[in-house]
Amino acid sequence: MDKQVDVVVVGAGPVGLLLAIELELGGAGLMVLERLTAPSAAIKGTAVGPLGVEAIQRRSMGPALAEAEDRHFAAMGPAGAARRALIGREMNRQRRQERQEENKFLASLAPWRFEFLLFRPASQTRRRNAQLNAARWSETAEASPASEIRAT
Incomplete structure (x- = not known):
């Protein structure tokens, strides 16, 4: 093969094909290589992340x-409907879990949340930040088994 290309995209999955579309629309000469010789019926990419959603929306896809x-x-028949329901339940479970983790993280910030809303001179803010950092360092040093090594 004597074809000259700017980019070779390896894999014709969701990411590879979206990348190929973006590159082609950008004017790059490209080739997509895929190891499978026939289309696969397997579901690829059951979820799309925020950047993927943005790219899909940008191209009205x-x-x-x-x-x-x-x-x-629909081509999968009754099994397809069951699989779609299962994927929907799994995605809902993942969303609930992500919300719970985010809520835990926000709750852990509660003591510090209003610290940044206080108006005080920069010298006081620097001093307060130094105190907080020193307290955090001493907590981690006490919890770490390597603290004896640092102390010697």
Whole structure:
């Protein structure tokens, strides 16, 4: 093969194909390589992250992807409907878990939350930050088994 390309995209999964589309629209010469010789019926990428959603919206591909998903699950028959329901339940469980973790994180910040809203001179803020950092360092040093090594 004597074809000259700027970029070779390895893998024709969701990320590889979206990357290929973006590169092609940007004017790059490219080639997509895929190890499978026939289309796969396996679901690839059951969830899309925020940057992926942004890229899909930027290219107005959302409705086409939703239609393709509907066709894919319909072709699977009753098993497709069951699988779609399972994926929906799993995604809801993941969202609940992420919200719980975020709430725990925000609750852990509660003592510090209003510290940044106080108006005080920069020297006092620096002194307070130094005190907080020293307290955190001493807590971690006491909890660490390596604290004896540092002390010697």
